[in-house]
Amino acid sequence: xxxxxxxxxxxxxxxKGVGVRLVSALPETWLVHLIRIADDDPEMTLVRLAKEExxxxxxxxxxxxxxxxxxxxxxxxxxxxINGIVGVSLLYKIPLLMLITDRGTFGEKDPWQTExxxxxxxxxxxxxxxxxxxxxPDDVEPKMAKAxxxxxxxxxxxxxxxxxxxMWEEPK
Amino acid sequence: xxxxxxxxxxxxxxxKGVGVRLVSALPETWLVHLIRIADDDPEMTLVRLAKEExxxxxxxxxxxxxxxxxxxxxxxxxxxxINGIVGVSLLYKIPLLMLITDRGTFGEKDPWQTExxxxxxxxxxxxxxxxxxxxxPDDVEPKMAKAxxxxxxxxxxxxxxxxxxxMWEEPK
Amino acid sequence: MKRIDxxxxxxxxxxxxxxxxxxxxxxxxxxxxxxxxxxxxxxxxMGLASSIGLGxxxxxxxRKVVVIDGDGSVLMNLGGLTTMARSRPKNLxxxxxxxxxxxxxxxxxPGGYKWFTTATSTGSDLAGIARAAGYPRAQLVREMEDFxxxxxxxxxxxxxxxxxxxxxxxxxKSFLMDVHMLENRFEFPRAxxxxxxxxxxxxxxxxxTKQQPTTIPALKSLEE
Amino acid sequence: MKRIDxxxxxxxxxxxxxxxxxxxxxxxxxxxxxxxxxxxxxxxxMGLASSIGLGxxxxxxxRKVVVIDGDGSVLMNLGGLTTMARSRPKNLxxxxxxxxxxxxxxxxxPGGYKWFTTATSTGSDLAGIARAAGYPRAQLVREMEDFxxxxxxxxxxxxxxxxxxxxxxxxxKSFLMDVHMLENRFEFPRAxxxxxxxxxxxxxxxxxTKQQPTTIPALKSLEE
Numbered sequence: 001x002x003x004x005x006x007x008x009x010x011x012x013x014x015x016k017g018v019g020v021r022l023v024s025a026l027p028e029t030w031l032v033h034l035i036r037i038a039d040d041d042p043e044m045t046l047v048r049l050a051k052e053e054x055x056x057x058x059x060x061x062x063x064x065x066x067x068x069x070x071x072x073x074x075x076x077x078x079x080x081x082i083n084g085i086v087g088v089s090l091l092y093k094i095p096l097l098m099l100i101t102d103r104g105t106f107g108e109k110d111p112w113q114t115e116x117x118x119x120x121x122x123x124x125x126x127x128x129x130x131x132x133x134x135x136x137p138d139d140v141e142p143k144m145a146k147a148x149x150x151x152x153x154x155x156x157x158x159x160x161x162x163x164x165x166x167m168w169e170e171p172k
Numbered sequence: 173x174x175x176x177x178x179x180x181x182x183x184x185x186x187x188k189g190v191g192v193r194l195v196s197a198l199p200e201t202w203l204v205h206l207i208r209i210a211d212d213d214p215e216m217t218l219v220r221l222a223k224e225e226x227x228x229x230x231x232x233x234x235x236x237x238x239x240x241x242x243x244x245x246x247x248x249x250x251x252x253x254i255n256g257i258v259g260v261s262l263l264y265k266i267p268l269l270m271l272i273t274d275r276g277t278f279g280e281k282d283p284w285q286t287e288x289x290x291x292x293x294x295x296x297x298x299x300x301x302x303x304x305x306x307x308x309p310d311d312v313e314p315k316m317a318k319a320x321x322x323x324x325x326x327x328x329x330x331x332x333x334x335x336x337x338x339m340w341e342e343p344k
Numbered sequence: 345m346k347r348i349d350x351x352x353x354x355x356x357x358x359x360x361x362x363x364x365x366x367x368x369x370x371x372x373x374x375x376x377x378x379x380x381x382x383x384x385x386x387x388x389x390m391g392l393a394s395s396i397g398l399g400x401x402x403x404x405x406x407r408k409v410v411v412i413d414g415d416g417s418v419l420m421n422l423g424g425l426t427t428m429a430r431s432r433p434k435n436l437x438x439x440x441x442x443x444x445x446x447x448x449x450x451x452x453x454p455g456g457y458k459w460f461t462t463a464t465s466t467g468s469d470l471a472g473i474a475r476a477a478g479y480p481r482a483q484l485v486r487e488m489e490d491f492x493x494x495x496x497x498x499x500x501x502x503x504x505x506x507x508x509x510x511x512x513x514x515x516x517k518s519f520l521m522d523v524h525m526l527e528n529r530f531e532f533p534r535a536x537x538x539x540x541x542x543x544x545x546x547x548x549x550x551x552x553t554k555q556q557p558t559t560i561p562a563l564k565s566l567e568e
Numbered sequence: 569m570k571r572i573d574x575x576x577x578x579x580x581x582x583x584x585x586x587x588x589x590x591x592x593x594x595x596x597x598x599x600x601x602x603x604x605x606x607x608x609x610x611x612x613x614m615g616l617a618s619s620i621g622l623g624x625x626x627x628x629x630x631r632k633v634v635v636i637d638g639d640g641s642v643l644m645n646l647g648g649l650t651t652m653a654r655s656r657p658k659n660l661x662x663x664x665x666x667x668x669x670x671x672x673x674x675x676x677x678p679g680g681y682k683w684f685t686t687a688t689s690t691g692s693d694l695a696g697i698a699r700a701a702g703y704p705r706a707q708l709v710r711e712m713e714d715f716x717x718x719x720x721x722x723x724x725x726x727x728x729x730x731x732x733x734x735x736x737x738x739x740x741k742s743f744l745m746d747v748h749m750l751e752n753r754f755e756f757p758r759a760x761x762x763x764x765x766x767x768x769x770x771x772x773x774x775x776x777t778k779q780q781p782t783t784i785p786a787l788k789s790l791e792e
Contacts, residue, residue: 022402027670027684036683045402047431050423050643050687051615053252057392061399064384064533065362065407069399076255076612080225080644082295083252087389088396091287092529111749112591112611115263122298123254127291194626199446199460208459217626219655222419222463222647223391229616233623236608236757237586237631241623248388252420259613260620264753283525284367284387422646426687463650463702472700478691 004169008033010137011099011162014144015070020097021045022062024055025072030101030167034072052077056084060094068148070097075104075120076113078159085127085157095151095158102133102161107168124159135163176341180205182309183271183334186316187242192269193217194234196227197244202273202339206244224249228256232266240320242269247276247292248285250331257299261329268329269320274305279336296331307335345488347441347511348373351412353492354439357499358382358410360541362532364397365412366390368448370441372516374412379523381535387525391421394428394438400536401433407540409436410499415464416446422473428504429478437498438479438506440470443513471508482506569712571665571735572597575636577716578663581723582606582634584765586756588621589636590614592672594665596740598636603747605759611749615645618652618662624760625657631764633660634723639688640670646697652728653702661722662703662730664694667737695732706730 012034015023023038024047025031038046049055055071062069073081078100089096103110104117124131130150132143143160151158184206187195195210196219197203210218221227227243234241245253250272261268275282276289296303302322304315315332323330347370355377363383365371371385386393397411418425418440428438444465445458464470474482480503485491491509498505523531571594579601587607589595595609610617621635642649642664652662668689669682688694698706704727709715715733722729747755 022399028673032683039683047398047402047427048685048687050427050646053392054395054398054421054424054427057389057395058399058402060392061364061396061401062403063399064396065400065403065536066533067399067403076259079258080255082254083248084389084392086251086287086291087248087284088386088392090291091284091388092525094529112259112263115258116612119258119262119299123295126294126298194623200449204459211459219622219626219651220461220463222422222651225616226619226622226645226648226651229613229619230623230626232616233588233620233625234627235623236620237624237627237760238757239623239627256613256616260610260616263612264749266753288388419647419650422650423643426643426646426692429692430687430690463654466654467702468650468653469700469702473697476693476696476700478687478693 002168002170003030003032004167005033007137007140007166009037010140011134011144012037014141015099016044017141018145018148019068020070022047022058022067022069023072024049024058024069026052026074026077028074028077028101028103030162031072052081053084056081056088056096059096060088060092063094070099072099074101076116078120079116079123082123082127089157090127093155095155097148097151098157098159100159100161101167102163105164107164120161129157129159131159131161133161133163135165137166140166174341175202175204176339177205179309179312179338181209182312183306183316184209186313187271188216189313190317190320191240192242194219194230194239194241195244196221196230196241198224198246198249200246200249200273202334203244224253225256228253228260228268231268232260232264235266242271244271246273248288250292251288251295254295254299257329262299265327267323267327269323270329270331272331272333273339274333274335277336292333301329301331303331303333305333305335307337309338312338345486345491345509345511346514347443348516349488350441350491350495350509350511351377353488354495354499357496361408361410361499362397362400362404362536363410363412364393364400366393366414366417369516370412370414372519372521375521375523376516376518381531384532385521385528390417391424393417394421394424397436397438398428398431398433401436402431404536404540405433405435407435407536408499409433411436411438413438413440415440415442415444415462415470416449418470419462419468425474425477425479432480432504434503436504438474438504439495440506440508441511442470442508443511445513447513447515471506474506474508479506480504482508484508484510486510569710569715569733569735570738571667572740573712574665574715574719574733574735575601577712578719578723581720585632585634585723586621586624586628586760587634587636588617588624590617590638590641593740594636594638596743596745599745599747600740600742605755608756609745609752614641615648617641618645618648621660621662622652622655622657625660626655628760628764629657629659631659631760632723633657635660635662637662637664639664639666639668639686639694640673642694643686643692649698649701649703653698656704656728658727660728662698662728663719664730664732665735666694666732667735669737671737671739695730698730698732703728703730706732708732708734710734
């Protein structure tokens, strides 16, 4: 099965380990197990969105109410959420942990993912959003912890880009 | 009356002069006359949007059908439309003329416009969207013509940033 | 029907709620009735007030959340109505003042609102959309008496409810709000740290009087 | 009801229309019936297929435009339904295949679609939303016979119409499409340069047969 079950569980456990109890999500192939695990976990509130920008508002509300949260989305979902990120997270200084599957990079087979892939990092940089890649299983836990620390101390959005090497297992 | 009627008419005439016959818009204070003039003009199709991203699709459809179009919006509207710009205009190489009121720059009195003002140019640059300012009445016609030329020859989005000095007249 | 009269009618009920408003006229008018630390005014990001309300409602299921929205904002996040209906928080009330225009982003120009009409001016029915999205209750009201009954019923009720109130496209007397966004952003979560009162105590079925409240009562209640 | 059977039923009617589809399963299945230059497959920017259709419909009011949409995409641009209703182009038909899941973005994993359900799986009624948004016609259908009647009536009719067809969440036999996005992006406006046929000629009230068309007939018709 192409999407890595083991590494999805790793990401989920790390996310829960840093205190996340509410997750908003819009599906994409690489997220199938993460969403399934969240849905199965009675300790996690999963909010399925119509579009990604809503998740920025939901995370802000959760933060106001004292609950740590995260957003699960594709890089095109990040691009969809820019106005919310600027008008809520950056304007009001609200922590936001974004887990973004980084489609359209080396190895991509779908032509339509390639344009979003080109612009994800430049747009993150344009907004001065700190980001890092998750590509090796060993990095998942420490990088998740560091990302959450910075989001909380800087009251800012941060992004972890979930890489193909981590999320995808080529069929044997 | 603070929004400049004369300069709004200049912008409108220049836009019509380069062949625009369909305009999509979401209101904002500085656009009041532009939208009013478009609404009053039987030769112009005005589409009032629920949110800006729709305008990217509408402009692509107009282009396919042989009609030149433009989008009228605020810089936060531009930020709202990023996913459409990447997933339609850039991915499919479709010309798109964006007229963006550039709020949140020197002279801004509304605190909530200031964050969007900081990020408009960096995000345009991150997407490699060619842009120029409209701040002097004399520049309006030539810059509009050049913007439309580049949009059509490059099959790309271009942006003209409508500046305070052009759009706003401090009450006497 | 005037928005300010509607706000006056529900103001006393908001004391123990988390209240999230959109920008512009609604925020300024609620503020003019007396700011409270449990009011959050979202001054930008049109459409996301209801999403913020949803995040609060899911995180503090024992607190009543009141979102005070507008037609222009709702239309910018119409899909959010389906997310709301799907999550169906019992503790959330979604009030929408529908003046059929994007008043607060164009009211600066005389008559500007006439050019800034929204789709509700040409037949889009937000209460109908909310019902079709799956809200268990969604009601359109045009008269003060109906608004009071619907809004108070919703606030004191126990299910996700939407009340769409058709109001005049009228500017507030003043847009002045002497609370900075970031100040509001910090005082609001502090207020939400106070445990909500017993829910039974909150359910007052009687119609309230329209007396003007004293200012900043929530700050006082924080000291209790 | 299967999406592919619905597409077969309307395929012969699409010859002179501008057809805009969303990405994924719908695009692949329509392509499998025989690509035509007057079909545009929007492979990304979920939600904007209907906006592209609106731009075409307003620019070429004598051409019938058929948007083939899906529940996930419509939910990403729900406000667009109010824009559509407001513009109310008489020459636009909005078909929505509602399989209650974001199949095409998660079908890669066995059973993945079960985790990728949309709000229509929990009660959101897209036809009801379209009606409340102001579409003069919007109908929900679950059976082939009803789909044919509604879709053919809409395509041969003369007002903005929406047909929401509940279909099985089934993957297409193949996602293979041997037309590049940019190739499609250039052939489509070329096809739209051909004047549409006389409208009366297009209005065939008879029910069509489900025979398989020959491939790429539109390219041939361009040479006529």
